[in-house]
Amino acid sequence: MDDIWDLVVVGGGPAGSAAALRARQLRPDARVLLLDKADFPRDKACGDGIAAHGHDELALLGLPDLIADHRPTRRLSIVSPGGARVDATVARPNHVVPRAVFDARLVEAARERGVEVRRHRVRALAVRHGHVVLDGTVTARAVVGADGANSVVRRLIGMPASPGRHTAIAVRGYADVPLDDDVQRIVMQGEGWPAYAWSFPVGDGSANVGFGMLLPRLRATGLPGRRVLHDRLAELLPHLPARDLRAHHLPLSPGRPGAGVGRVMLAGDAAGLINPLTGEGIYYALLSGRLAGEAATQAPDDPLPRYRGELGRALGRHLRTTDALALAARSPRFIDAAIGVAARRREVFDLLVEVGLGAGTVPPSLLFAVARRWLGEAVRGA
Ligand SMILES: Cc1cc2nc3c(=O)[nH]c(=O)nc-3n(C[C@H](O)[C@H](O)[C@H](O)COP(=O)(O)OP(=O)(O)OC[C@H]3O[C@@H](n4cnc5c(N)ncnc54)[C@H](O)[C@@H]3O)c2cc1C
Secondary structure: OOOEEEEEEEOOOHHHHHHHHHHHHHOOOOOEEEEEOOOOOOOOOOOOEEOHHHHHHHHHOOOOOOOOOOOEEEEEEEEOOOOOEEEEEEEEEEEEOOHHHHHHHHHHHHHHOOOEEEEOOOOOEEEEOOEEEEOOOEEEEEEEEOOOOOOHHHHHOOOOOOOHHHEEEEEEEEEEOOOOOOEEEEEEOOOOOOEEEEEEEOOOOEEEEEEEEEHHHHHHOOOOHHHHHHHHHHHHOOOOOOEEEEEEEEEEHHHOOOOEEOOEEEOHHHHOOEOOOOOOOHHHHHHHHHHHHHHHHHOOOOHHHHHHHHHHHHHHHHHHHHHHHHHHOOOHHHHHHHHHHHHHOHHHHHHHHHHHHOOOOOOHHHHHHHHHHHHHHHHHHO
């Protein structure tokens, strides 16, 4: 059996790397082990969009220049299910960095900071003498389960998988675009709503393109899932034929489990932290991973209460906001109204970006403005 590790992180995506990086940042002598079933670089089905808020997290982890060689993107264009449209410039730039590059850089930064990185697929977890033992051989004072949407750690600690009604599925590929295309486009679709396609130019003559929808809506079509996803993508972005198509689940935050059990904390997709309105999850992965790494080093005897508390302080109000908005957004007319208001009022656009990509909340006055427009359109429609 190995020695006892202060922290073992399962999964080397943004959540796991952030946990490992933060632990060593706060306690340079901490013994931290990062396990991933894959070797890096590895691909991950994703839109590759890194919000400004994710960039802030990189700075907090001591990596402010990790993606400085990638082009910042400010222009955003959204078309709602009913055809309302907003074209605007975001207050702070986003980035598009293929995950094969982004995740490998994070893992490498963790290695350079003294984290031991091993290729290992975790299959079993037990608690012995107050420690967590993985696969009978790796013993830890604390574990961060950051093993993604189909988390094994989450299942091993007795927490159910993300419920189907709060799970989306999306396919992504790459398409050729003009080198100077720098508009992030989102095209929503009324059929099978909520459903939308995106095109996020990388800045090298390619764009990440994709299409996602809720799992029950996909099943309701009665058709093979892959065919539906590929056909809808081609239908919504006919001028951007995609290659390297790859799909993955998105556990949306209204279906999130608790923060963990005992000495095991869940972070990122394993903790069901994906924004139900936009599918953004990298920022929450970095944030929750950082907080889990902090708890493991700052409260080593009992990290979970600290982690739960800090996560609640950072995201609690925001998550309650997006839970409520996800309910309202079941009506495509609500989204039409929100985009319609955002197209006319700059501050509303900025706020929607904060709610969709960051930790923003919605003031009652804005909810009122959107609800009024929504009701007005419903009455006109009737
Ligand atoms: C198609 C699609 C598009 C998306 N677009 C965006 C976007 O544009 N912007 C955005 O912010 N978010 C987007 N998301 C969400 C985003 O991809 C996730 O929220 C993010 O990857 C979560 O990071 P993570 O570290 O929690 O998990 P992951 O990135 O999934 O990393 C989990 C890691 O755990 C490893 N692992 C899994 N099981 C085990 C095991 N048993 N043992 C050891 N290792 C294991 C895996 O190999 C993997 O490296 C998208 C998701 C999808 C599916």
